[in-house]
Amino acid sequence: MTEEPADKPLTILIACDTYPPHLNGAAQFGFCLAQGLHGRGHNVHVMAPRPDNGPSQSETGGPWGVHRLRSHGVPTHEYWRICLPWEIKKHISMLFDRIKPDVVHIQCHYMVGEHTLYEARKRGIRVIATNHFMPENLDPFLPFPKWFKRIVARNSWRDMGRVMSRAAVVTTPTPLAAKAMTEYASLPDVLPLSNGIDASAYEPRPGEEIVRHEHPTVLFVGRLAEEKHVDVIIDAIAKTPRELNVHAEIVGGGEVKAALIALAVKRGIRDRVVFRGLVDDEELRLAYLRADVFCMPGTAELQSLVTLEAMSASTPVLLADAMALPHLVDHGRNGYLFQPGDSTELAGRITEILSLPAAERDAMGRHSRAMVEPHSLEGTLSTFENLYRGKGSLAGIP
Incomplete structure (x- = not known):
């Protein structure tokens, strides 16, 4: 039997809970990651909420596949969308059947990231998890007193640990964020890895x-x-x-x-x-x-x-x-x-x-x-490629 080359192009599924046309750092990183990996010859697919109402669908005509999931607006934010598990789980499973990813890279522990991770784990597919979230990001959109927001923050950290602990490798952009994830989400060995930029x-x-x-x-x-x-x-x-x-x-x-x-x-x-x-x-x-x-x-x-x-x-x-x-x-x-x-x-x-x-x-x-x-983008992309293939000091995390 002939072995496949170790550096053969991968089919990579990036799962985002926010993605352009949303305007925020996590959405921008998801786009730049897809663009950079596509430029390196990989078969890239992005899964993200629809920015409007309607059924789940796949966008065509772009350089990489973008698969939009049914979503709903929230009254306290001008564009944030949430996906309900019972509306997206079947569609996520169907996309796995069609895309057949070699590796999955989730960008959040919320609905899209969480259920994409579960589907990948069920199929024995390697998962990399990157966290762009801090509970403080939610505060302006929760019309509740501070004591209740503190409860929400604790639950958010706990959920992050529960979900991301199932990934092969967990990354976040800075050492400070990695320390916070270890302390509050009980996630050991979080890898600080810059989002990267083409200066x-x-x-x-x-x-x-x-x-x-x-x-x-x-x-x-x-x-x-x-x-x-x-x-x-x-x-x-x-x-x-x-x-x-x-x-x-x-x-x-x-x-x-x-x-x-x-x-x-x-x-x-x-x-x-x-x-x-x-x-x-x-x-x-x-x-x-x-x-x-x-x-x-x-x-x-x-x-x-x-x-x-x-x-x-x-x-x-x-x-x-x-x-x-x-x-x-x-x-x-x-x-x-x-x-x-x-x-x-x-x-x-x-x-x-x-x-x-x-x-x-x-x-x-x-x-x-x-x-x-x-903070070179090329360096960040190279590191993620190694993590996707199971290389690097943290590649053996179960």
Whole structure:
């Protein structure tokens, strides 16, 4: 019998509970993972909730298969969808029969990830599990008192451990997240593995001239949600010296946008805060390149791909001292951390960076770019390929 080559293309099923057109880090990672693996010659399929109402169906015409499961909207979120087990389990089983995956990679322990894992285990198929979730991400969408949210958080951690403990390997983007999963979900040997980024995509192109803003500008990119604390940026801009004429550019949409606009009006700086809404990839790249400073005030970031994107564009950063964000700051060299929610401290740091000579700000930006190198997307894809094939130090986890 002739043995198959060890590096033959794999059929990979990626199970996501959020996927484009959803706009969040987990959805973006699922897309980039599928795109990268497809580019390496693998047969890739993605399973994810439908972004609208209707029966389960497979989308055709794309470079890889995308299989949408029947889903339902939730009243507290503008786009999040949930799948009910009794509506998706049969369809998941039918997709396994049709796709015949060599390996399954789940992106969450919720409905789609959980039942895809169960089906794979039943068939003896290798499962890799990646966690992009922290219980704090749910807080803005649970209209309950804090004591009840704490119960929900404990149950979420327990469920994560129950589901992901059945995977061959468990990964998460940062060492801090891995430590939290070990402590709260009782998951040993969680592998910290960056989501990865193609930093070259955010650099100026050969011969390209970047037209900077007329005014010093602080950029935020992300979903306008409570846990992102974009109000701290608006308050901070209002506290900077008037003669600096600092502006803010806010890219993204979300449930708190109206409240943020009202805050800018109240603080008397509506003319200095630009809400761009959702933009395409090229406009986003230019936003990073034009910005003088990038700010992420969020307190529930597992890695913050948008911060890595800004750093790839050689932009200094100001980040809340919370969750995984401290890993992306070399104090004073590429930016600063600030106390979460402290708009006065943030205003001081904005003023400090924007008052530097241009050469010193450029040096901070170059250091940001250098710090992105360990987060290479190619390195992340190579590691996942090894894990899919049962290679690597954690490959023997039962």
